Amino acid sequence: MKITAIRTPETYTDLQRCVECDHVFQRPLLRPGETGYCPYCRAKIAKGRDWSFAKICCLAGLMLCLMPLAWTLPLIQIRLLGMTISASMLAGVMQMVQQGDIITAAMVCFCIIGTPLAMVMSILYLFVGQRFGMNLRPVLLALDRLKEWIMFDIYLIGVIVAAIKVKDYADLFAGYGMVAFVSLTLLYILLIIHLDIERLWHKFYPQPRQALAPEEVQCCVHCHHSGLSDQRGRCPRCHIKMSPRIPYSLQKSWAALISSIILLFPANLLPISIIYLNGARQEDTIFSGIVSLASGNIPIAVVVFTASILVPVSKVIVLLALLISIHAKCEQGLKTRIRLFRAVKWIGRWSMLDLFVISLMMSLVDRDQLLAFTMGPAALYFGSAVFLTILSVEWLDSRLLWDAHATGNAEYTD
Secondary structure, eight states, X not given: OXXXXXXXXXXXXXXXXXXXXXXXXXXXXXXXXXXXXXXXXXXXEEEOOOSOHHHHHHHHHXXXXXXXXXXXXXXXXXXXXXXXXXXXXXXXXXXXXXXTOXXXXXXXXXXXXXXXXXXXXXXXXXXXXXXXXXXXXXXXXXXXXXXXXXXXXXXXXXXXXXXXHHTTTSEEEEOTHHHXXXXXXXXXXXXXXHOOHHHHHHHHXXXXXXXXXXXXXXXXXXXXXXXXXXXXXXXXXXXXXXXXXXXXXHHHHHHHHHXXXXXXXXXXXXXXXXXXXXXXXXXXOHHHHHHHHHTTOHHHHHHHHIIIIIHHHHHHHHHHHHHHHHHTTXXXXXXXHHHHHHHHHHHGGGGGHHHHHHHHHHHHOXXXXXXXXXXOTXXXXXXXXXXXXXXXXXXXXXXXXXXXXXXXXXXXOO
């Protein structure tokens, strides 16, 4: 794929302000397959024309047809004492609810059922709403945020980890739902690659080109439109009040981060899973579960250790460093801090792996059998901490890292 770097503006028409570093540049005309990047912070700004909206809708329709099969059919099956036991997405969530862990079940359901269904229905709503003149702005705003919470890829790794955990106790088989779920995951990846929210905004709510000086260009923190506000101070595209920065960004980010740090202590000290084998009770914390997993499969144990311990702790440390650097108006190491910000924004979701494994294990075994698996109290604390760290990054306005510099745009070179 050809990459096009965006030049510094030479004229005062068709300008855009970068949503990550606040730099103003000339919007390019990209050919198919090209990608535009901000010349200062190298953030992806735009990509050339890709799939049509009709193709995106067809892809969403296929996903909607596959979802009931992927959610209800067995993903994996075990044979224990002549009895076949199946594990499915929906069964794991329902098992959590039956044991009283409603909040934890809601977290799992939100990431693997709620947000994927909302994204598909939003795309189909755009298709129908366009013909009936409906208000599409809230749906377009939601689409840009939903994709961060869909975790099909992480759940697929969770299926592999759960299969390895139970293979020592019973015979293991792949269920029919695995084909539907893998197909759904591949279609989702294809959708994310070709879904361009900015193009949809231009399609449904095109804005006229404006002749503005660079200092006059404003950027909407909600829909990322660059231009002037209307007479009521709102973004002319999404109709939300224009603001130079995300309102209360630091306060919200600090609150979510401090809360997650507090929750990580009981999440790592209390048992996260409880196994009953022939009447004997065995409790595992996150770390002891990784140690027991390493005795049989070191590569999978490394994956779980990275997702469950290394990623949450690293994310907390990085976020603390970023927030402190903003308050201290630090001017050094800006390039490193921008890269760290983007890294924690991407890796934070992988910490949900443990909860996905637990939901699968709970649907495979119950207390009426010789092998039983239940959720420990740490699961709620751990899931809450993961959600809060994700929100902490989402609420942190990256442009605050650049505000320590008098011009608002520090020199950024590769």
